[in-house]
Amino acid sequence: MPMSATTRMLATSRGLLIGAAALAGLAVTNTILARRAERQHPPKGRFITVDGVRLHYTDHGRGQPILLIHGNAVSGEDYETSGLAARLRERHRVIIIDRPGFGHSERPRGRLWTAMEQAVLLRRAMHQIGVERPIVVGHSWGAIVALSLAARYPAETAGLVVLSGYYHWTLRPDVLLVVPGAVPVLGDLLRYTISPALGWLLMPLLKRGMFSPAPIPARFRAEYSNAMALRPSQIRATSTDGALMIAGALQLRDDYATLPMPVAILAGEGDKVVFAKRARRLHAEIPGSTLEVLPYVGHMVHHSALEEVATAVERVAAAAFPNIVPGVMNQAA
Template identity: 30%
Template sequence: MNGFLIYIITIIMFLIMLFVLNRIVVYRAETKFPSTGEFIEVDDIKLHYYKKGDGRPVIFLHGGILCAEDFNNVLDLAKDDYQVIAFDRMGYGYSQRSKKEKITPMVQADILHKAIKKMNIKNPILVGHSWSGLLVLSYALNYPKELAGIVLLAPGAYAERYPAGKGDLLSKIVITPIIGKLFLHILLVPLGQLMVNVMLKPTFKPDSVPLKYQQRVKALWLRPNHFKANREDIISFVPAAKKLSIHYHKINVPTQIVIGEKDPFDTKEDSYQLYNDIPHSNLIECPNAGHMLPQAHPKAVIKALEKLFNSK
């Protein structure tokens, strides 16, 4: 009996140690990579964003890994010609995530719309990468008269090719009460360190992963709230895509679709299908590029913006 008790106490102490380690890692991450942008509050939710330049407004929305920092190279190139704004989506980076309702791409589009209104931004261009392609498509369907156009970078758009459509055990674990909290606050840091490299290499391929970007992902993506937001978004994608995709043919705002020639993901096929579904859209294929266009090929993003404005 004493041996069994010692065994239980050892396990508990080990779990406590992992919990403390998790808290230390989060603290160090937010100390090393603090918020450096601005905040706006919408529906009691604080959204974090970066803003640079003056001129025609362009709003950037990142994919499912990190945050607005995905577009830091693009912002530096575009700030002389545009007013560029990159948001941390709800729950990512330093933006809060609502706990009052289930967060879907449509809900995120509505919150973004309220933020844009509050910031007094008129007729922006929305640029969405990867997962945020669906968010931008939702916005274009609901608020077409309030947009100058949209740019979709390697966008996810259809349910049938989305990996989570076949089941995503990790996401289900993360959102399960009690079990999810145990995973997020105890196991995420040690297991997540292994996941980062496996995830980033194909995302950037054939380009290499910048060291600083890798460090930032290991620091910020592995925070419990950020990681949970990512897994919730993965689960919400398929039902939202099924609902929205039957309406893509109704989109009539100027649309530029950009894909990497060597993108290994199914977003490449989604892009071709979108090009056929959205009337008057334009497709740009970026040579020798993979999926992470904002970080690795910022000039391709600028080119898409220029084509959109020149086509009007």
């Protein structure tokens, strides 16, 4: 016997209520999991407030200053996990800042967090910390921020090392996947409900894609926190950065040829996230730059080719400060 209109309405209402209750339950669960992740992975550094933004950073070692800027889906801790921070601290003062929304740094609403906007913020943070003319190292999305910093403040950037960066506009289907998470209201709904669950399911594939063709290092497996990366707050940062990636590259396209500082470019030949030909094109556009395309290495070049990356940083530092003895330039606070 066909259902009456009243019966259908009641069934629809019941379904909507059940769906709303399920979403509310997911939101509560994801909030609890995010807070637990933060308790299990407390901040290891200090905090500084810059332009109303609370940033988490570490500052250790002595010598020529080096600023390490991390990529998407990770935090500044990634440079500790790779071993690059410890390797560079043998001769340098190393500063690592969690970019807005990542790790333990805030990402206030009401601002368009482009690569250039983040570069301006990091430059002001450097001033407050007391760092002058650092060598700037950026990986992946952080490479766009590093290039933005060098392009806008060339006199304040002693040298530049970019790893596996996205330097030129290209069609990227993965941008379409993250755009919904960057849309106000819709993105909030997704990141507190289904996005973390999907993230947990896709994380093994994501990690393999980041490192392939190289194996995932044991230390990364042990120390990388899925729970921290899949907090609603960091999903928002990851999504909005992904959505702004093309805009960041477009904004920089006319600046590459004018960069006056020493520049080193490194990429993995097997990188499946950003093809190595992007690094070759950048090398052709920056006069005097050096290029290393490493065989059997993927996107996470600073993990898979630690010594090659560290050596490249040392070469840039030597070119930027030819009369400075490594390790004695300044002292971290």
